[in-house]
Each structure stands twice: as structure tokens, then as C-alpha cells.
Amino acid sequence: MVRGIFSVLLLQACLALAAVPAVPVVDRRADGLRLVKTSDEDPGTWMTEEEKFENLVSKRIGFMDITDTMELEAIGAQRMTTNVKRASALAFPTTPSHQTEAKALIANLKQSNLQTWTNSLADFYNRYYRGSYAASSATWMHDTVVSVASANPAITVKQFTHSYNQPSVIAAIPGTSGSVVVVSAHYDSVGSSTSGRAPGADDNASGVVTILEALRVLAAAKYKPGNTLEFHFYSGEEGGLLGSRDVFNSYASNDVDVLAVMNQDMTGFSPNNVIAVYTDYVDSSLTSFIQKLVPVYTSLPLSTDKCGYGCSDHASARSAGYAAAYVCDENMADSSPYIHSASDTVSTVSFPHVLEHAKLTVGFLVEASYF
Template structure:
């Protein structure tokens, strides 16, 4: 009898060796050596500009980009967003509170959080073959999510002047989703607090057709902030400043959806008080349960305040951890000059080993663990809408 598993293992091993060799042969792409016409010619040949740290940019084919994903190398596809962070330079700098102070306002919302809806929503969300941003399944899953978010608002009887839900169109078919609570103070209409997650998933070997339930990456973050959004809607949350919940398309393609939205906000001159990303909130590894707080490539002051939110509102401690450059959508906002922070399921080295495969399933996750991150999303939104204008550094 043929041992097919041995062949598969051998194929993966050989592929990995080839990936290492191919990566080492890549050359850094220095934009200063090319004029605009030369760059356009290269991009028209199907190449992409891929940034893997603050200084290194590579010119890569689609397959070479996928090879980065297979090697777990984080990256941003900056092909269409070269001006991100360069357009709107008059951004305000916010000074965050020393301690959380709105426990009485926040407690009822946290008390209404439940894992029941999270489980129900994640079971449906992982039933799509995949949620890849360029597949038909990714479009279908996004449409389902849009209807779910819209349904929460519709069932609450809240009026459109208070809450809106819209799809944000990209040049690919899967849309991002933005739900917005309007602020009650017209003078603060341009100052927004953002809570985000990404809705897409990927099978790193067969992106378009492969099974990629993406239960943890990032189905967990998606339903985490969906539950936070639900209790705020149903609890008649009426903020002074706008609060937005974002579900980004195409994070796995190089933070494409969040880069597009951040670049639009920058171009329009919007002020973002703070942005919190939720990416992978459901897996508990071998180390003691905690909230992983990313401390590299984030806003340090906002991150310091986020850790105080964990202490105040979560029932588990925080742990400082690093995830590297461009490891999730917060990086798009940080690059645009907006303060961002990122929470993950625990220490990064102890995070879910099944992501980007067919085995990223609900069975590996804890909904009680996810609920801790819903608490943080609620408290983040409410605490930060109360920043006074005297708390502006510039």
C-alpha cells in the first residue's frame, strides 16, 4: 500500500528548502534607483512592492509573496499605498489617561457580553470553505458578515443618524465593513476611536480553493469585536465622539484592506484618537492564560494605557510580547501616523500553530478566553471617547 502521507511530508520538506533558497536570492528593491515609468513597467508585469520591515522593500511575484506567508514572514503589500503616512501631516497627538476611570459606565455593557452569540457566529463564519479575499467564498462570507452587523442595528431599532453600517469597496471583490456610532458633540465629529479585526482567512498552500476555516485567524477577532459591538448597540451606547468597528478585508494579502482605509482617512484629514486591533483571540497555549499585548511597532503610550485596561476590566493578566513588523492591521494605522495598539491571545511564541491551514478550527479555541478580549474592546471604546481636549499634546 502506498504511504501517501510520506509523500506529502516529503513534498512539504522539499518546498520549505526551496522557499528558503528562493528568499535568500531576493534582492532589496531601492525605489530611488527607478523613475516612475520604470516602476510602472515592473508593476504592470505583475510584480508587487513588498515591505518586510521599516527599510526593506522587495519586488515580488504573487507566488513569491505566498512564499513569505508560508515561511511566516510578516509583510505589507505597499504597491498601491506608497504615500501612506506622507499625506496628512497635521495629526494630533493624544495624551492618554493615567488610569481607567469609567468603570460604572462600562460595567453594564460588560455584564451583557455572552459566549453564546460568539459561538453561533463563529460556527457560521467558519462554515465557508475559506474567506480568502480573492475567492468567491471570501465574498460570500463578507456578505454574510455585513448582514449580521446590519441586523444587529436593525433589530435594535436604533436610527440611522446614530449608527451606520457600510461596505468599503476595494479593487478586489471582498469588501471591508465599517460600523459607526455617531458622536453627540459636532465639534468632535472628526475625532474617532477605532476597534478592528480582519475577516479574511487563507490556506497558505492553496489560497483560492483550499479549506481555510480561519477559526482563530481571524474568526476569533471578528466575533470578539462583533460581540462588543452588539452590547454597545443594544445598550444604547451614545458616545461624545464617533466610535467605529472595522472588519478588514485582505489582511492576509499584505494588510491591503486596512491600508486602503487608513490612506483614505489620512487623505481626508481625519483624526484617529486610538485604534485597537484584535487578531487571534481564542487559543490558549502551554503557558498560563493571559492577554498578549504587543509592544513592538505600536504606540507606546496607548499600549501602556491598554495594559491598564487589562488590569481593570479583564479577569486574566497581560503579558508583553512582540510580533514583528506588519503582523496585523494595526500596522497600517501606525504607518499612517495614527496611534494603534494590538492584543493577541497570549505570548506570540505560544500562539496558535494551526493558522493558515485547514486545521484552524473551533475545537482548538476557548470562547471564555475570547470574551476577555470583548471586555477590552468595550472598555477601550468607552474610556477613550472621554479624552478631553486638554489631553492633546499637539
């Protein structure tokens, strides 16, 4: 297990998060309002769920709903600045060094599983976190993870409950170090309205099945990592990263030693046939390492881009003071035009492309087991 030297940049980033203006004094939750932020500097605006959808979700504007996690950024910054171990950045490797081990596992990935699970998720009319299918999609997610993980009795699977009726699901392969590495994706979906059809095949059934298949392969191999490997399936992402903020609020409050988080949101639509690793609102050292994994563990070229504030669940990990990275299927300009609509169907997903993301995920998990 390798720990790095003190990182001034990481410390400054955490202090910047702590310097965000205080949230409004008047608490409007009793009025049924939600507090949302659209930048690090934004103190937050109270709005109804309907206004949140019309002003932000429907316009694909990145935001965080901080109503239930108002102190997350302060907790994350305090955790980093008061504990030397946490204020020390990981010295992420400069090159991958466990290719033989990782590629033996990668050989067991099955594209057919990716398609089967994507079909099952897309069969839900929608998976909106406040909708009629929130609970049933959550049950499917939990039961499927339990089934996949059952090959290794050492793996634990739990539901992480929220203020809405759609728990997140967390599977953990226990390690020996006391530290944690996370791969994540959100399973909720939304359409052109909160009650409309939303198969969410690319956004984000594709990301879910990517890490689900990685879990299956490691479970079947009864893989024994150094660091605990966690697989997070978040709910409520489309409502402002609700599920992931709850999870990382809990982790930061309890000082869980999360070394790295690699989030994937959309892995199946790529006109340029690339793997995109985003470079804003992420940990630059972890991101650089993941960029180096792309040509080693996949057959696709690397693309980089920026996606803005709160564009996916890695932002919650960053708010908590953890090293986070975001991997996607395409750059912003060429990303799927079908997301958040009834047209985000399985027919738009390239499963060979999703398989490449699964390869990257297994490679990352094996490498990260040795951080």
C-alpha cells in the same frame, strides 16, 4: 475631550516613516506584480501573487503589500508634521475612570453569540481575499454587522471597496466630538495554499466576533459616545494588510481625526490564559493605557511581547500616523500552531477566553469615548 501636549517622540516616529527610501521608479503593476515591504527601511520588492504567498505568507513573515497605497507613509508623516493638532499626542489617561458605565455594558455580553458567529465564519471553506469565497464571506460580514447594528438606527454601516472582490466593513456609532476611535479585526483567512481549506477560527474569526459582540452590546444600549466609535472588519489582511491600508490611506488623505486604534487578531487560543498586548510598531502611550485596562476589565493576567513588522492591521494605522495598539490572545512562542492551515478550527478556540477580550473591548470603547 482632552488633548495632550506636543510629542517629540511621535513626531520623530512620523519623520522616520517619511524617510523610508523611495519606491522603485519602474512600476511593474502592468506585469501583474505586487510591491511588498518587510521593514520600514525596505524600499519594496516586486513579486507575483504566487511568490508573495510562497515567500512570505506561507512562512508567516510579516509584510505589507503597498502596491495600491505607495504614498501612505509619506501622507501620514506629512499629515502629522504640518498640522499642530495632529502632531500633538493624546494625553491618554493614566488610569481608567469610567468603570461603572463600562461594567454595566460588559454585563450584557453573551458568550453564545461569540460561538455562533465563529461557527458561521469557519463554515466557509476559506475566506481568502482572492478566492472563490471572497465575495460570499464579505456578504456574510456586511449582513451580520447590519443585523447587529440595527438595534440603534443612529449607527451607520458601509462597505469599503478595494481592488479585489472582498470589501471591508465599517460600522460607526456617531459621537459629538468630530474625532474617531477605532477597534478592528480582519475577517479573511488563508490555509496552507491559497485555495485550500482555511476555517480561520482563531485567525481571525475570534477577533471578528470579539468586536462584533462589543458592537451588539453598545447598539442594544443605544450608547451615545463623545467620540465616534468605529468598528472595522478588514478584508485582505493575509495578503499584506490590503484592506486596512486602503482604509487608512483614505482616512489620512482626508485628514480624519483618528485618536486611537485598537486592533485584535486572534483572541481564542491561549495556553497561558493571558491577554497579550504587543509593544513593537505601536504607539507606546496608547499601549500603556490598554495594558492598564486588562486587569480592570478582564479576569486574565497581562502578557507582553513583540511580533515584528507588519504582523497585523494596526501597522496600517501606524503607517498613516495614527496612535495604534495590538491586542492578541498569546505571546508569539505559545501562539496557535494551527493558524494558516485546515486545523484552525472552532475546536481550538476557547470561548471563555474570547469573552474576556470582548470585555476589554467594551471597556476600551467606553474609556476612549472620553479621550
